[in-house]
Amino acid sequence: MSASSSAPGLFDCRDAYVRAVRELAEADPRIVAVVNDSVGSSKLGAFRERFPDRLINVGIAEQNMVGVGAGLANGGKIPFVSGAGCFLTARAMEQIKVDCAYSQANVKLCGISSGVAYGELGATHHSIEDVAWLRAIDKLTVIVPADPWQTAEAIKAAAAFDGPVYIKVSRMPVPELARADSTFAIGRAETLREGGDLAIIANGTLVHHALAAADALAAEGIAVRVVNIATVAPIDEAALAAAAATGAIVTAEEGLSRGGLGGAVAEYCARHAPVPMRMVGFPGFAPTGSAPWLMEHFGLNAAGIAGAARELLDAKAGR
Amino acid sequence: MASSEQLRPVGGMGAGTTEARVAHVRERANWMRRRLLGMIVDAGQGHPGGDLSATDIVASLYFDILRIDPSNASAPERDRFVMSKGHCTGALYAALAGAGFFAEAELDTYLKPLSRLNGHPNRTYLPGVETNTGPLGHGFPVGVGIAVAGQIDGSEYRVFVLTGDGELQEGSMWEAAMFAGHRGLGKLTVIVDRNRLQQGAGTEDTNQLEPLGDKWRAFGWDVVEVDGHDPAALLAAFDDTAAPRDRPRCIIANTIKGKGVSFMENQAGWHHGVPNAAQYAQALAELSA
Numbered sequence: 001m002s003a004s005s006s007a008p009g010l011f012d013c014r015d016a017y018v019r020a021v022r023e024l025a026e027a028d029p030r031i032v033a034v035v036n037d038s039v040g041s042s043k044l045g046a047f048r049e050r051f052p053d054r055l056i057n058v059g060i061a062e063q064n065m066v067g068v069g070a071g072l073a074n075g076g077k078i079p080f081v082s083g084a085g086c087f088l089t090a091r092a093m094e095q096i097k098v099d100c101a102y103s104q105a106n107v108k109l110c111g112i113s114s115g116v117a118y119g120e121l122g123a124t125h126h127s128i129e130d131v132a133w134l135r136a137i138d139k140l141t142v143i144v145p146a147d148p149w150q151t152a153e154a155i156k157a158a159a160a161f162d163g164p165v166y167i168k169v170s171r172m173p174v175p176e177l178a179r180a181d182s183t184f185a186i187g188r189a190e191t192l193r194e195g196g197d198l199a200i201i202a203n204g205t206l207v208h209h210a211l212a213a214a215d216a217l218a219a220e221g222i223a224v225r226v227v228n229i230a231t232v233a234p235i236d237e238a239a240l241a242a243a244a245a246t247g248a249i250v251t252a253e254e255g256l257s258r259g260g261l262g263g264a265v266a267e268y269c270a271r272h273a274p275v276p277m278r279m280v281g282f283p284g285f286a287p288t289g290s291a292p293w294l295m296e297h298f299g300l301n302a303a304g305i306a307g308a309a310r311e312l313l314d315a316k317a318g319r
Numbered sequence: 320m321a322s323s324e325q326l327r328p329v330g331g332m333g334a335g336t337t338e339a340r341v342a343h344v345r346e347r348a349n350w351m352r353r354r355l356l357g358m359i360v361d362a363g364q365g366h367p368g369g370d371l372s373a374t375d376i377v378a379s380l381y382f383d384i385l386r387i388d389p390s391n392a393s394a395p396e397r398d399r400f401v402m403s404k405g406h407c408t409g410a411l412y413a414a415l416a417g418a419g420f421f422a423e424a425e426l427d428t429y430l431k432p433l434s435r436l437n438g439h440p441n442r443t444y445l446p447g448v449e450t451n452t453g454p455l456g457h458g459f460p461v462g463v464g465i466a467v468a469g470q471i472d473g474s475e476y477r478v479f480v481l482t483g484d485g486e487l488q489e490g491s492m493w494e495a496a497m498f499a500g501h502r503g504l505g506k507l508t509v510i511v512d513r514n515r516l517q518q519g520a521g522t523e524d525t526n527q528l529e530p531l532g533d534k535w536r537a538f539g540w541d542v543v544e545v546d547g548h549d550p551a552a553l554l555a556a557f558d559d560t561a562a563p564r565d566r567p568r569c570i571i572a573n574t575i576k577g578k579g580v581s582f583m584e585n586q587a588g589w590h591h592g593v594p595n596a597a598q599y600a601q602a603l604a605e606l607s608a
Binding site: 032053063072079105 | 452456472
């Protein structure tokens with residue numbers, strides 16, 4: 001798979017995810033993993049060797065996988081239910097809604113290889129709708145980590161949290177972000193850079209592109225606030241208020257803007273702080289192409305984000 | 320955490336002579352039928368047909384078989400009952416109230432605004448409910464997951480799942496059946512409420528289930544078929560200590576939709592439907608006879 005190899009300094013977040021789950025499992029016998037024949041793609045082979053009784057493979061059956069996860073939670077386990085994000089969220093949508101969220105079952109859903117990581121395989125295998133449709137489900141926490149550190153922190157926080165959580169785990173190579181505050185909390189955004197001219201709100205694989213875009217804009221004298229909103233639901237409204245105070249917001253995500261992070265930010269702004277926005281994301285079903293090509297093609301990179309920012313500032317200034 | 324001594328069949332049954340156990344279940348089932356019909360009449364809606372076909376099964380479990388503690392509804396070692404046919408809340412709520420999970424008077428709030436007695440059960444506000452059901456095909460996979468947890472831990476608790484027969488047309492049921500057979504979940508029992516009717520027509524005219532026992536056997540299950548209105552047969556099937564321990568058990572309970580009320584029996588139209596005053600009086604009279 002073209003997106004799975006990592007250049008120096010770039011990381012596949014699945015490695016951080018399996019490491020975190022395994023560390024948790026060493027310390028807590030309640031931790032189990034549930035998969036749909038996805039031991040390999042979820043990189044859980046070593047977990048299975050270490051904890052053969054705690055790796056539950058239901059076979060190719062996503063509805064049963066999520067239902068079984070809810071049942072394991074009823075039986076006192078903390079299940080990490082892992083499968084390709086596209087199948088986990090779409091095929092088992094009603095199980096996520098009813099068995100996990102509505103029932104408030106303590107299930108941790110991990111959408112592996114999400115976004116357009118399976119580029120060439122096409123829209124059936126892309127998971128770009130997941131945030132939009134899961135965000136519509138009440139009482140379900142939705143987290144889109146940006147890098148290996150945040151992936152591991154999100155996994156640990158989800159295990160400690162009593163309730164259903166969805167974590168979007170990327171296999172797209174990303175750098176480890178430099179950050180001053182190394183604490184993670186569900187529902188708390190991370191301000192990576194201060195700036196008063198415009199805010200870029202990103203999550204997942206787009207955060208490092210947002211920082212690069214901010215660098216490019218800084219060279220043009222534009223001071224950009226960069227906010228990583230990993231937890232899309234429940235969203236950090238204080239961070240949104242601070243972003244809106246700049247007077248212009250660009251959102252960026254490896255997913256549909258419609259209903260995704262872009263939609264979430266727009267809902268807040270429309271209610272509380274109307275500001276002009278641009279949304280960087282996928283407009284709909286993506287065509288075939290490698291994952292890097294698709295990101296490039298749809299402007300999901302630093303150039304695309306910076307371009308959206310310039311366009312927004314120009315429009316605001318009436319240029 | 321409840322001690323195992325507190326986890327026992329409600330009413331002290333589950334032991335004693337067969338005659339006494341059967342008489343107790345019969346009395347409770349009759350009470351449930353009268354109570355759930357009153358709830359439906361009062362609410363102006365409900366699913367009497369499926370409630371009445373399931374009543375003897377639910378009564379056998381709640382008033383004899385299940386090791387539960389209504390004062391500690393989430394005791395880890397409790398037996399679990401999952402109502403996969405989640406629309407049959409008339410029977411479920413009557414049993415939960417009868418077992419002591421909440422006051423019987425609360426049954427009068429059935430389907431009223433803000434009642435905890437929703438049209439489909441909700442565990443987040445009603446004690447005794449294991450998982451929220453309603454859309455068909457959900458409770459069974461969850462029950463399988465509970466049994467897997469118990470299998471991993473070597474727990475003693477049993478898991479009982481009641482499904483409708485029409486519900487077996489959902490694909491998720493067979494995903495769960497296949498996996499439970501594969502795992503050899505010996506503490507899991509599924510009861511199929513085999514009333515042969517779904518919402519609008521017969522199961523066999525809609526999407527044939529037969530040969531139903533063969534299907535379950537092919538998925539690795541131990542299968543028994545009983546009269547689902549005979550408490551003695553039901554209790555024997557639940558008790559059966561000779562049943563294989565390395566396989567889950569499917570009890571195909573042959574039932575009559577609307578059982579106990581002559582004009583409702585075997586009538587698809589009473590899947591949902593509310594008796595008028597005269598019908599309700601007649602139903603109560605028949606159930607008192």
